[in-house]
Amino acid sequence: MQRMNKALFLDRDGVINIDHGYVYKIEDFFFTEKIFKIAKHYHDQGFLIIVVTNQSGIARGYYTESDFNQLTQWMIKKFLDQGIEITKVYHCPHHPDFDGDCSCRKPMPGMILSAQAEFDLALPNSVLIGDSNTDIEAGKKAGVGENYLIYELNNTGL
Numbered sequence: 641m642q643r644m645n646k647a648l649f650l651d652r653d654g655v656i657n658i659d660h661g662y663v664y665k666i667e668d669f670f671f672t673e674k675i676f677k678i679a680k681h682y683h684d685q686g687f688l689i690i691v692v693t694n695q696s697g698i699a700r701g702y703y704t705e706s707d708f709n710q711l712t713q714w715m716i717k718k719f720l721d722q723g724i725e726i727t728k729v730y731h732c733p734h735h736p737d738f739d740g741d742c743s744c745r746k747p748m749p750g751m752i753l754s755a756q757a758e759f760d761l762a763l764p765n766s767v768l769i770g771d772s773n774t775d776i777e778a779g780k781k782a783g784v785g786e787n788y789l790i791y792e793l794n795n796t797g798l
């Protein structure tokens with residue numbers, strides 16, 4: 641069977657929200673200027689919207705899985721308010737200093753490959769947007785067709 645779905649993979653910190661470092665509270669979460677417009681564009685073309693985010697703050701003990709999940713639910717709701725359904729948020733809670741090596745922390749492609757298996761994705765037809773070389777590396781390793789490294793979403797004046 642041919643894989644049928646395509647996805648827009650979004651990094652979170654620096655792409656969806658301004659990256660202040662280890663953001664885990666709603667009051668510290670500021671959406672970047674164009675993210676809803678970009679996500680809507682792909683969403684309306686039938687791309688599944690999938691977030692893939694490294695969250696080593698969990699391994700470091702800065703915040704908990706529960707903190708992360710609470711913020712994620714709020715974030716998903718904000719996208720829904722804009723008519724954009726996020727299909728799934730994958731996160732890597734690990735850090736090599738605490739957990740050893742894992743296959744999910746970008747630049748490893750683990751989260752993308754999990755999404756491929758779960759949602760029957762054609763990765764060559766999929767797109768990734770990241771603000772770090774490790775995002776792009778993960779996308780390329782997984783075989784994502786288009787990988788965009790952005791800077792400006794990171795710098796919207798805050």
Ligand SMILES: [Mg+2]
Pocket residue numbers: 651652653654655659770771772
């Ligand atoms: Mg980032």
